[in-house]
Amino acid sequence: MKIRVGIYGYGNLGKGVECAIMNNDDLELKAVFSRREPEQIKLLSKNVPVYKTEEAISMEKDIDVMILCGGSATDLPKQTPMIAKYFNVVDSFDTHAKIPEHLNTVHNRALIGNKTAIISVGWDPGMFSLNRIYSMAVLPNGETYTFWGKGVSQGHSDAIRRIQGVLDAKQYTIPKQEALDSVRSGANPEFSTRQKHLRECFVVAAEDADLEKIKNEIETMPNYFSDYDTIVNFISQDELNKNHSGIPHGGLVIRTGKSGEKLENNHRIEYSLALDSNPEFTAGVLVAYARAAVRMNRSGKKGGYTPFDVAPIDLIKENRSDAIINYL
Amino acid sequence: MKIRVGIYGYGNLGKGVECAIMNNDDLELKAVFSRREPEQIKLLSKNVPVYKTEEAISMEKDIDVMILCGGSATDLPKQTPMIAKYFNVVDSFDTHAKIPEHLNTVHNRALIGNKTAIISVGWDPGMFSLNRIYSMAVLPNGETYTFWGKGVSQGHSDAIRRIQGVLDAKQYTIPKQEALDSVRSGANPEFSTRQKHLRECFVVAAEDADLEKIKNEIETMPNYFSDYDTIVNFISQDELNKNHSGIPHGGLVIRTGKSGEKLENNHRIEYSLALDSNPEFTAGVLVAYARAAVRMNRSGKKGGYTPFDVAPIDLIKENRSDAIINYL
Numbered sequence: 259m260k261i262r263v264g265i266y267g268y269g270n271l272g273k274g275v276e277c278a279i280m281n282n283d284d285l286e287l288k289a290v291f292s293r294r295e296p297e298q299i300k301l302l303s304k305n306v307p308v309y310k311t312e313e314a315i316s317m318e319k320d321i322d323v324m325i326l327c328g329g330s331a332t333d334l335p336k337q338t339p340m341i342a343k344y345f346n347v348v349d350s351f352d353t354h355a356k357i358p359e360h361l362n363t364v365h366n367r368a369l370i371g372n373k374t375a376i377i378s379v380g381w382d383p384g385m386f387s388l389n390r391i392y393s394m395a396v397l398p399n400g401e402t403y404t405f406w407g408k409g410v411s412q413g414h415s416d417a418i419r420r421i422q423g424v425l426d427a428k429q430y431t432i433p434k435q436e437a438l439d440s441v442r443s444g445a446n447p448e449f450s451t452r453q454k455h456l457r458e459c460f461v462v463a464a465e466d467a468d469l470e471k472i473k474n475e476i477e478t479m480p481n482y483f484s485d486y487d488t489i490v491n492f493i494s495q496d497e498l499n500k501n502h503s504g505i506p507h508g509g510l511v512i513r514t515g516k517s518g519e520k521l522e523n524n525h526r527i528e529y530s531l532a533l534d535s536n537p538e539f540t541a542g543v544l545v546a547y548a549r550a551a552v553r554m555n556r557s558g559k560k561g562g563y564t565p566f567d568v569a570p571i572d573l574i575k576e577n578r579s580d581a582i583i584n585y586l
Numbered sequence: 587m588k589i590r591v592g593i594y595g596y597g598n599l600g601k602g603v604e605c606a607i608m609n610n611d612d613l614e615l616k617a618v619f620s621r622r623e624p625e626q627i628k629l630l631s632k633n634v635p636v637y638k639t640e641e642a643i644s645m646e647k648d649i650d651v652m653i654l655c656g657g658s659a660t661d662l663p664k665q666t667p668m669i670a671k672y673f674n675v676v677d678s679f680d681t682h683a684k685i686p687e688h689l690n691t692v693h694n695r696a697l698i699g700n701k702t703a704i705i706s707v708g709w710d711p712g713m714f715s716l717n718r719i720y721s722m723a724v725l726p727n728g729e730t731y732t733f734w735g736k737g738v739s740q741g742h743s744d745a746i747r748r749i750q751g752v753l754d755a756k757q758y759t760i761p762k763q764e765a766l767d768s769v770r771s772g773a774n775p776e777f778s779t780r781q782k783h784l785r786e787c788f789v790v791a792a793e794d795a796d797l798e799k800i801k802n803e804i805e806t807m808p809n810y811f812s813d814y815d816t817i818v819n820f821i822s823q824d825e826l827n828k829n830h831s832g833i834p835h836g837g838l839v840i841r842t843g844k845s846g847e848k849l850e851n852n853h854r855i856e857y858s859l860a861l862d863s864n865p866e867f868t869a870g871v872l873v874a875y876a877r878a879a880v881r882m883n884r885s886g887k888k889g890g891y892t893p894f895d896v897a898p899i900d901l902i903k904e905n906r907s908d909a910i911i912n913y914l
Contacts, residue, residue: 277847281727302847357910383914385724385855388898390913395874395901396713396867399609504851517870519605519630523862525870527713534851539724542845542853546723564914566899566906570716573723578894582685585718586711586892 260286261552262320263545266311266341267327268292268299270505271350274541275325276302282545284575288321318344323548326350339363342562343371346551348544350380357383357564365562374555375562379547380540381531382406386511388565389529393513397525400515401446405433407455409507409536417482418459421475423467426495428502430458433510444514444524451485458489460502507536546573588614589880590648591873594639594669595655596620596627598833599678602869603653604630610873612903616649646672651876654678667691670890671699674879676872678708685711685892693890702883703890707875708868709859710734714839716893717857721841725853728843729774733761735783737835737864745810746787749803751795754823756830758786761838772842772852779813786817788830835864874901 263279265272268290279287280303287306292299296308309317314324324345328334330353338349342364351360357378368375378384382404390402411431418427437454440447459476463469473490476483508531517523533539547565550572554563571578591607593600596618607615608631615634620627624636637645642652652673656662658681666677670692679688685706696703706712710732718730739759746755765782768775787804791797801818804811821829836859845851861867875893878900882891899906 274845277845280847281845354914357914358907361910378914385720387914388720389857391898391902391909392713392716394913395898396870398870517602517605517609517863517866519608523866525862525867526858526860528856528858528860529717530854530856532854532856534853535845538845538851539853542724542726564910566909566914567897569895569897570719570723571894574719579686581719581894582689582892585722586682586685586706586715586894 260284261549262286262288262322263548264288264314264317264321264324264345265290265327266314266324266337267333268294268301268308269327270537271541271544272327273302274535274538275327275544277538278541278545279303281542282549282575285545285549289317314341315344321345322552323348325544325548327544335360335363338375338377339367342368342373342375344373345371346373346548346555347375348379348548348551349375349377350384350540350544351377352380352383354383361562361564369561372555372560374551374560376547376551376554376564376568377562378564379544381507381533381543382509384540384543384565385531386509386529389511389527390513391566393511393515393527393529397513397515397517397527399517399521400513400525402511402513403441404509404511405438405454406509407431407433407507409509409533410505411457412505414457414459414482417479418461418476421472423464423472424461425464426462426498428460428498430460432456432458438510438512441512441514442526442528444526446514452487456487456489457483458491460491460493460498462495462498463492504534505536506532506534507539508532549573549575588612589877590614590616590650591876592616592642592645592649592652592673593618593655594642594652594665595661596622596629596636597655598865599869599872600655601630602863602866603655603872604869605866606869606873607631609870610877610903613873613877617645642669643672649673650880651676653872653876655872663688663691666703666705667695670696670701670703672701673699674701674876674883675703676707676876676879677703677705678712678868678872679705680708680711682711689890689892697889700883700888702879702888704875704879704882704892704896705890706892707872709835709861709871710837712868712871712893713859714837714857717839717855718841719894721839721855721857725841725843725845725855727845727849728841728853730839730841731769732837732839733766733782734837735759735761735835737837737861738833739785740833742785742787742810745807746789746804749800751792751800752789753792754790754826756788756826758788760784760786766838766840769840769842770854770856772854774842780815784815784817785811786819788819788821788826790823790826791820832862833864834860834862835867836860877901877903 414429742757
C-alpha cells in the first residue's frame with residue numbers, strides 16, 4: 259500500500275512536492291490544502307481533491323503524512339505545531355535561531371497525538387546540515403565553511419524591486435573564487451562577509467529612471483547589500499524573462515582538517531549542490547523525509563525530530579537488504 | 587566518563603585509530619590487542635597496555651567498544667563475529683559482495699552477547715555509501731557515479747612489485763577528467779572501465795632490468811591493468827621515497843538527476859574527498875561510529891548494523907541541543 263501524502267500550502271514549494279511525489283512510486287498524493295478557494299487552484303495531478311486548510315483535520319484517517327509547504331516567517335511557526343497533533347508532518351522551517359523553540363513546540367504537540375514530526379528539512383537546513391555534522395564527526399580537528407550560490411535570493415530580489423524606478427529584478431548570490439581557493443588550500447581562513455560572497459543584480463529600470471541613483475541605492479542598502487561587493491546590471495524585461503526566469507540555487511559545504519600523531523596529514527571533504535530549481539530540490543528532500551516520518555511513527559518513534567535524528571535507511575523506498583547491495 | 591576503546595590489530599589502520607582517539611577527548615584508548623608479541627609493539631600513546639589478541643575476551647568489563655583494524659580478506663570475517671559476542675564493535679569490512687553474509691553472521695553473534703556491531707565503516711564503504719543513499723533518496727530520478735582517486739592502490743602496487751626486476755613501486759588510480767566532465771554535464775554516460783579511471787605507476791627497476799619488458803608486463807596484467815590506460819614511469823628509489831611515500835586517496839560521488847512536471851530541471855549533487863592519509867581518515871570514521879555503537883547499545887539497539895542504520899546525531903560528542911545550534 260502506498261504512503262498517502264497531503265500537501266499543506268500550494269505555492270512553488272507545494273507544486274515542487276506534487277512533482278516529487280510523481281517521481282516516487284511508493285507515494286500517493288491524497289489531497290492538497292490551501293488558504294485559497296479550492297476552485298481557484300488547478301493541480302498538475304489528476305483526480306486529487308483540493309480543500310480549504312480548515313478541512314485538513316477531518317482527514318486524519320486518510321493521510322499518512324502531511325508535508326507543510328508554507329513559509330518560515332509566519333506560516334510554519336503556527337501551522338506545524340497545529341497540524342502535528344493530527345498528522346505525521348515534515349516541514350522546511352529555516353529560521354535558524356528559532357529552530358530549538360520550534361522543535362520543542364512541535365515535539366510536544368506531536369506527542370499529544372502520537373505522531374512523528376521532522377522539521378527543518380531541505381538543503382540548508384537539511385542536506386548541508388547533514389554534511390556539516392558528518393564531516394565534523396569524522397574529522398573533528400578542522401574547520402567547516404558553508405557557501406551559498408550561485409543562486410537566486412528571493413528576499414534580495416524583492417528588496418531591489420521596491421526601489422523607485424525599478425520594474426523588475428533578480429539577484430544572484432555567488433561564492434567568491436578566492437575564498438573557495440583559500441578554504442580548499444586548508445589555510446583555515448577567517449572571512450568578512452564581503453570576502454565570502456558577492457551579489458550580482460539584474461535590474462529592469464523604467465524608461466525615465468535615474469540608473470546611477472538606482473545603482474547607488476542598491477549598493478548602499480543596509481543589511482541587504484552594503485556589506486557586499488555588488489554588481490548591478492541593467493537589462494531589458496525581455497532579457498530578464500529569457501535568461502533569468504529560473505530559481506536556481508546551490509552551494510558548498512567544505513571541511514578541511516588534520517589527522518596524525520603530529521597532525522601532519524591534511525584532508526578535505528567537499529559537498530556541493532547545483533540546482534536548477536531550489537523549490538523542486540527542496541521538495542525532493544521533503545518527500546524522502548515524509549517517508550521516514552511514516553516509518554519512524556510505525557516503529558514507535560513519536561515526537562519532534564530533525565534530519566540529524568533520522569537514519570539514512572528510513573529515507574528510501576527499497577528494503578534494507580537491497581539498499582545494502584545497491585548503495586553500501 | 588570517557589568511552590573506553592580497544593584497538594584490535596595494530597597496523598596502519600590501528601595506528602590511525604590511535605591518533606584519532608587522541609583527537610576526540612570523550613574517548614580513551616584502554617588497550618591494544620595484537621597477534622604480535624606485545625613487547626615488540628611500541629604505541630604512540632603513553633601508559634596504554636598491549637596484549638595478545640587471545641587476552642581480549644578477559645577485558646569485557648573494561649572496554650566499551652572494540653575497533654577492529656584487521657583486513658577484510660581473512661581477518662575480519664573471523665574476528666568481527668568472534669569479538670562481537672563480547673564487545674560492541676566497529677569494523678571496516680569492504681569486500682562488497684560479502685557484506686550481507688558478514689552482516690548476518692555479526693548480527694547473530696552480537697545478539698547473543700547483547701552487543702552492538704557496526705560494520706563496513708570507512709569512506710567506501712562508509713561516507714561514499716552515505717552519499718549514494720542520501721542522494722538517491724532526495725533525487726530518485728537520476729544516476730549516481732563513484733570515482734576513486736587520485737590515490738594509492740595498495741593491491742596494484744603490490745602486484746607491480748611482484749614483477750621480476752622491480753625493486754619497488756607505487757600505483758595511483760586517477761579519475762579521467764573527460765569522464766568527470768561528462769557526468770557533471772548531466773549526460774548520464776555509460777562508461778567502460780577504461781573510460782572512467784586511468785592508472786599511473788611509479789616503478790623502481792633493478793639496474794640490469796629490461797624496462798620495456800616490465801612496462802609490457804604491467805600494461806598487460808589481467809584484472810589489474812589490462813582493462814585500463816596505464817602510464818608507467820621509471821624513477822629512482824630516492825625519488826620514490828621522497829615523492830611517493832604517502833598513502834593519499836580520495837574520490838567523488840556524483841549524482842545528477844531531474845525534477846519537475848516534465849523533468850525539465852537538472853540538479854547535481856557532488857561529494858568529494860581528498861585525503862593525505864587513507865588509513866587515518868578511515869580511522870576518523872571508525873572512531874565516530876565507535877561512539878555511535880556505544881550509544882546505540884545503551885539505548886537498546888543491539889545486533890548488527892551498517893552506517894545506513896545510524897542516525898547522524900549519534901556520531902558526535904556534543905549533545906543534541908548543541909548539535910542543532912552548531913550544525914543544523
